[in-house]
């Protein structure tokens with residue numbers, strides 16, 4: 001069961017319509033999370049909401065489900081280029097996720113939805129808005145662009161959602177947000193979410209909400225507290241042997257390996273299979289039944305290594321994931337936090353190991369900035385593994401070999417699958433300091449990005465995104 005769920009209630013108890021219950025069954029949600037249990041009946045009743053909740057608490061469904069139901073209850077058509085619900089989110093990644101959630105939850109409710117964000121051409125977004133939609137999810141900058149070009153009209157919005165308001169303020173969107181809100185009808189229902197509650201957020205909420213229900217979720221411990229994170233600076237060509245070595249010698253239990261693309265995930269699966277490692281893969285090109293089979297195997301007591309892309313991994317709700325391996329670093333730093341949040345759940349500890357090649361260094365800098373701390377570097381990628389116990393000659397022969405990553409794959413995988421000596425974690429080199437890392441990583445990667453360059457890389461990306 002989901003550790004944050006409220007077991008005594010069902011979604012039907014909250015007053016949700018049958019078509020939504022069907023979607024929830026499709027999603028495999030058994031019971032509402034606390035924020036869903038608290039928010040859904042009140043939002044259904046038309047009340048404003050002030051939610052202090054982080055990602056991972058189920059807050060998207062907490063606002064999306066009752067809004068879909070309210071839209072259906074009064075199924076009027078939006079005018080051309082108009083939307084009935086406007087959801088504002090700080091990043092394109094979050095906007096895309098929220099959009100996907102609306103599509104998934106609204107699939108039996110004839111919901112129409114669109115998403116707009118910067119960094120891509122605007123043509124398709126404007127076209128999607130032509131007939132008008134029930135739900136528009138948008139980042140503020142691109143939304144204002146399209147409004148100014150009269151391609152989007154928000155003057156008849158009935159429901160407004162502000163997600164991650166604290167991040168929108170951090171990212172300097174306060175003026176954009178105020179301009180957008182000033183265009184909306186006064187008469188509307190507003191749902192406001194923020195992970196933290198600085199004064200500026202409180203003040204903003206006060207100007208937008210009327211007698212809101214306040215819901216506060218117990219903050220989940222941040223991944224930084226429960227997940228042991230580390231990074232290898234490794235050239236691209238050495239990633240595969242390093243991965244194989246880790247899977248053989250260290251990463252036991254449930255392991256998810258993240259690849260950035262479907263093609264990359266497929267290639268990795270072929271390579272690991274060749275190395276004798278049992279794998280399953282989930283990504284956008286897999287059918288629903290293939291994904292379900294992969295997940296069922298992953299939840300079993302003999303889990304294969306799961307290779308996943310980010311979008312496909314969103315539905316993975318499995319506790320006791322021992323290791324997350326980032327074979328490639330994601331473009332968006334938030335995705336990193338999402339990925340490593342798959343492990344270290346329910347108060348358990350987990351490990352997240354990332355591979356960073358030369359080209360990925362700016363992404364690492366952005367991730368560390370978001371985490372507000374450096375990720376310790378590991379430099380044991382070619383160190384000999386700990387010798388095995390003297391009474392297991394076969395294993396010992398394998399493990400004493402100088403650690404040429406990728407060697408003896410079949411034997412290693414067998415060892416990995418048994419719960420013997422190979423299942424133990426070898427001792428790690430002490431985490432490198434940032435200075436060590438630059439020096440130690442210089443063979444694999446050039447010196448770390450100077451802060452100024454990193455800054456501009458990140459802000460450029462954000463400008464593009466918005």
Ligand code: AMP
Pocket residue numbers: 002005028029030031032033036054055056057058059060061314315316317
């Ligand atoms: P969110 O906090 O909205 O980002 O949701 C985090 C994750 O929890 C998403 O992957 C959702 O699909 C999943 N989720 C949301 N509600 C539930 C639920 N009631 N039961 C199981 N998983 C859920």
